[in-house]
Amino acid sequence: MKDVAPPTTRRGLLAGIGVGATSALAGCSERLWSQAETPGSEQVSLTIKTVPADDNRLAASIASHLRENYRAAGIDATHEPVTKAELYRDILLEGDYDVFVARHPGLDEYDALRGLLHSRFRSEHGWQNPFQFSDVTADDYLDQQRVATESDRRDLLTDLIDHLAETAPYTVVAYPHPLSGASAEITVPSPPRQPQEYIEILSQSDNGPRDGPLEVGVFGEELTERLNPLTVDRNRIDGLLDLLYDPLARRIDGEYVPWLAEEVEWTEEDGIQARVTLREGLEWHDGESLDAEDVAFTLRFIGDTSMGDVDGGVPAPRYRSQQTLVSTTNVVDSQTVVLSMSDTTPAAARRVLTIPVLPEHIWDDRSELLADRQTRALADDNDDPIGSGLFSFADATTDLEIELEPFEEHVLRGATTGPDILDGFSQFEGITFRVSPNPGAMVEALIDGEIDVTASELPPQHTEPIRDAENVSTITGTTDAFYMIGYNNAHDELSNPYFRRVCSRLIDREHVVSEFFETFAQPAASSEELVGVNSETWGHDNLETDDEPEILRFPGTDGEVNTSRVRSLFQDIGYRYENEELLE
Amino acid sequence: MALVEVLLELVFIVAAMLVTATLVLVGPRRMVAALYGFRWRLEACVLPFAALVVVLLLRWSTQDIVQRLERRVLRNNITPYLFELDQALFGTDPVAVLQSLQTDVLTSFFVFIYIYGYAFLLLFPFIAYFALDEMDDLSNLVVAFTANYGIGLVCYTLFIAFGPRNVDPLLFEGLLYEAFPQSRTLTNEINQNTNVFPSLHTSLSMTVFFLAWVTREKYPLWFPISAVFAISVAFSTMYLGIHWFSDVIAGTALALVSVYIGVNYTIEGILVSIRQFFEAQGQPPNADGE
Numbered sequence: 001m002k003d004v005a006p007p008t009t010r011r012g013l014l015a016g017i018g019v020g021a022t023s024a025l026a027g028c029s030e031r032l033w034s035q036a037e038t039p040g041s042e043q044v045s046l047t048i049k050t051v052p053a054d055d056n057r058l059a060a061s062i063a064s065h066l067r068e069n070y071r072a073a074g075i076d077a078t079h080e081p082v083t084k085a086e087l088y089r090d091i092l093l094e095g096d097y098d099v100f101v102a103r104h105p106g107l108d109e110y111d112a113l114r115g116l117l118h119s120r121f122r123s124e125h126g127w128q129n130p131f132q133f134s135d136v137t138a139d140d141y142l143d144q145q146r147v148a149t150e151s152d153r154r155d156l157l158t159d160l161i162d163h164l165a166e167t168a169p170y171t172v173v174a175y176p177h178p179l180s181g182a183s184a185e186i187t188v189p190s191p192p193r194q195p196q197e198y199i200e201i202l203s204q205s206d207n208g209p210r211d212g213p214l215e216v217g218v219f220g221e222e223l224t225e226r227l228n229p230l231t232v233d234r235n236r237i238d239g240l241l242d243l244l245y246d247p248l249a250r251r252i253d254g255e256y257v258p259w260l261a262e263e264v265e266w267t268e269e270d271g272i273q274a275r276v277t278l279r280e281g282l283e284w285h286d287g288e289s290l291d292a293e294d295v296a297f298t299l300r301f302i303g304d305t306s307m308g309d310v311d312g313g314v315p316a317p318r319y320r321s322q323q324t325l326v327s328t329t330n331v332v333d334s335q336t337v338v339l340s341m342s343d344t345t346p347a348a349a350r351r352v353l354t355i356p357v358l359p360e361h362i363w364d365d366r367s368e369l370l371a372d373r374q375t376r377a378l379a380d381d382n383d384d385p386i387g388s389g390l391f392s393f394a395d396a397t398t399d400l401e402i403e404l405e406p407f408e409e410h411v412l413r414g415a416t417t418g419p420d421i422l423d424g425f426s427q428f429e430g431i432t433f434r435v436s437p438n439p440g441a442m443v444e445a446l447i448d449g450e451i452d453v454t455a456s457e458l459p460p461q462h463t464e465p466i467r468d469a470e471n472v473s474t475i476t477g478t479t480d481a482f483y484m485i486g487y488n489n490a491h492d493e494l495s496n497p498y499f500r501r502v503c504s505r506l507i508d509r510e511h512v513v514s515e516f517f518e519t520f521a522q523p524a525a526s527s528e529e530l531v532g533v534n535s536e537t538w539g540h541d542n543l544e545t546d547d548e549p550e551i552l553r554f555p556g557t558d559g560e561v562n563t564s565r566v567r568s569l570f571q572d573i574g575y576r577y578e579n580e581e582l583l584e
Numbered sequence: 585m586a587l588v589e590v591l592l593e594l595v596f597i598v599a600a601m602l603v604t605a606t607l608v609l610v611g612p613r614r615m616v617a618a619l620y621g622f623r624w625r626l627e628a629c630v631l632p633f634a635a636l637v638v639v640l641l642l643r644w645s646t647q648d649i650v651q652r653l654e655r656r657v658l659r660n661n662i663t664p665y666l667f668e669l670d671q672a673l674f675g676t677d678p679v680a681v682l683q684s685l686q687t688d689v690l691t692s693f694f695v696f697i698y699i700y701g702y703a704f705l706l707l708f709p710f711i712a713y714f715a716l717d718e719m720d721d722l723s724n725l726v727v728a729f730t731a732n733y734g735i736g737l738v739c740y741t742l743f744i745a746f747g748p749r750n751v752d753p754l755l756f757e758g759l760l761y762e763a764f765p766q767s768r769t770l771t772n773e774i775n776q777n778t779n780v781f782p783s784l785h786t787s788l789s790m791t792v793f794f795l796a797w798v799t800r801e802k803y804p805l806w807f808p809i810s811a812v813f814a815i816s817v818a819f820s821t822m823y824l825g826i827h828w829f830s831d832v833i834a835g836t837a838l839a840l841v842s843v844y845i846g847v848n849y850t851i852e853g854i855l856v857s858i859r860q861f862f863e864a865q866g867q868p869p870n871a872d873g874e
Contacts, residue, residue: 052751053750053758054750060751060752061753064751064753079751080663081746082744083778086655086656086659089656221772221776437765437772438761438768439765440761440762440765441766443765444765
């Protein structure tokens with residue numbers, strides 16, 4: 001078929017062009033206006049912060065696995081390694097992150113969740129709500145569990161943990177089994193991380209007596225700097241400062257064993273009162289006497305390191321959730337102090353006893369303000385730590401070793417009535433920590449006989465040479481610590497609990513444990529374990545929480561996500577995809 | 585103690601390599617003759633050496649401050665960009681591809697090159713150029729090294745960057761420290777793991793290689809030898825999982841800049857122009873000026 005076009009005149013043509021151009025422009029301008037008025041959807045982007053493999057190979061591997069799964073889900077995921085001290089600074093002090101992967105030292109009691117999640121701690125530093133989480137329901141449960149009777153408390157905690165499994169302010173990946181290498185010549189009951197584990201090694205009668213210190217291998221950078229027990233933005237040797245600074249009581253195998261305290265008398269009238277009687281003859285490492293004033297000072301100082309100079313105070317980033325249990329302290333005499341806790345159940349109240357006691361005569365001068373919300377106490381390196389522990393700090397002349405020498409004046413040394421754990425203590429003269437640059441060098445030092453035992457987390461990949469050598473062996477134990485993924489609730493998407501819940505499913509916990517931890521860990525497998533309650537170490541009756549929380553259902557197999565399943569998960573909660581990208 | 589052992593081993597092996605290369609490339613007679621005239625030779629390049637020493641001392645004395653400035657104040661972490669740039673350039677991870685060729689022999693070779701070959705490559709030109717009749721090439725070498733190190737340190741302060749082995753243990757392996765963990769005691773003394781951009785291993789090696797080309801008529805054999813070493817060093821940094829491809833490229837570019845500076849500028853000339861600049865500033869303003 002052939003069209004016969006009407007003859008074109010010049011005027012007609014011009015008119016036609018004019019009309020066409022105007023109408024086209026009209027349509028076009030409407031489109032331009034619309035586009036200018038409605039900003040386009042952008043791809044969801046998340047930066048995952050974690051430590052470099054040098055600091056913690058396991059955390060770096062988890063972050064890498066997570067990055068790939070986020071990408072498969074259409075998220076623009078970036079992976080940013082930050083040194084350990086700086087990571088703590090970013091997540092615990094400045095809230096400068098989207099998602100982080102880190103090793104948490106562990107929770108000691110359900111009440112620890114209050115410090116971690118209560119919205120009143122949003123603006124505080126340290127592990128006090130580093131997620132900027134604020135949830136009315138969670139706050140209510142956290143407040144009520146503190147005052148409830150024992151049976152009501154279980155119900156409240158069950159509800160709380162079910163609620164947290166729904167809202168996922170953070171999610172636990174796995175509970176590592178601590179691993180150490182030890183020389184065949186000494187008996188090591190469990191990998192040394194906490195003071196009691198060191199004490200156990202030092203007390204084994206077949207380990208000595210030795211005319212020298214226990215040689216402990218560690219690895220990492222800046223381990224000999226910043227020996228301040230109140231700061232969080234540093235790399236540290238687990239347990240070192242707890243050997244130097246004694247608390248009123250130590251939590252050993254779930255029991256609270258009186259330490260600086262001779263006895264603690266609990267009374268319940270008008271709230272809970274703990275009448276603490278200190279042991280007789282307590283001394284600081286510098287010879288000053290330790291009395292009830294120091295205990296009262298420590299509690300006050302942790303609550304406000306500016307000692308009243310700043311409105312609202314500058315609380316310490318550590319031990320804060322324990323310190324907030326106490327409402328008033330009353331020094332009765334130099335050996336007796338009464339701690340009053342108005343809204344607290346006994347189970348939670350005991351936590352306050354584990355705060356390390358600080359010497360008033362040293363820390364009182366450190367209340368000076370250096371910068372906004374930064375007192376000298378929080379910036380000081382404390383390079384000559386004076387505590388009251390079984391060991392005193394001798395030397396860290398180089399960045400390669402730290403020497404702890406026995407504090408002979410300690411009342412528990414040679415005492416016959418002290419805690420059972422001190423039977424046979426000590427077969428050694430002090431402890432020396434030797435710093436290696438990396439786990440491989442630490443393992444070589446062990447095999448060469450330069451150290452007796454390793455204390456830094458030994459990556460499972462490095463156990464092979466230890467198993468192959470004849471004079472050394474590996475030992476494992478248990479810990480409250482866990483690997484977690486934290487979300488910043490100030491982030492646009494991460495403020496959405498549904499989004500966080502799907503994100504929390506994007507990690508294959510079984511796969512992580514079998515591949516990266518080489519089975520030296522236990523994957524989080526219940527609602528309680530997803531928030532950091534380690535059913536293996538707590539040795540308690542589990543709460544009756546939801547058996548199969550949704551977060552544990554990984555949408556894929558063997559660590560690989562199934563892209564279409566993940567997409568439908570995000571689509572179900574109102575997100576859409578374009579060109580395989582997840583849009584905001 | 586471990587450091588001393590590693591250091592002794594390094595000294596022995598590198599000394600053996602240097603002696604061999606000197607005998608073959610320079611010749612004993614020429615070397616002895618050069619040693620007799622060591623006084624004027626050193627006097628001729630005292631300024632460049634002084635500049636190098638100043639930069640090294642500055643580095644040594646400010647290590648703590650610089651690290652604090654880099655990590656706590658400036659905090660420009662460019663690691664994710666390097667990771668993604670590598671992927672964008674090749675569509676895959678070049679470091680992972682190199683590591684997929686891994687064999688024990690290749691690993692031993694690259695570990696050897698990264699530690700001993702590198703030390704030899706950097707030290708030999710000092711001997712070779714010292715034995716020449718004029719000290720211009722030695723001066724150029726020292727000025728180029730100084731520029732290289734100085735610019736590298738500025739970059740290290742400005743940027744925090746971790747190498748592949750530190751970012752992603754699933755994709756990349758830290759072959760050097762797995763094969764030879766004690767070498768970390770040595771590398772720790774010199775550098776931190778946040779300083780990978782640019783690769784100073786590459787840039788100093790490439791500087792030697794480019795200068796070997798400049799002096800190819802005086803030492804014809806050194807040019808191909810240095811080429812083999814320099815290129816092997818560049819590859820070793822990637823193969824061992826220490827540097828990104830981008831670091832190596834930036835290192836090569838830095839080498840070009842440094843050689844340009846070394847060949848075209850002298851410390852004396854730079855000092856003169858600085859003096860002239862300040863004299864011009866110090867003069868009282870003339871009647872025309874405001």
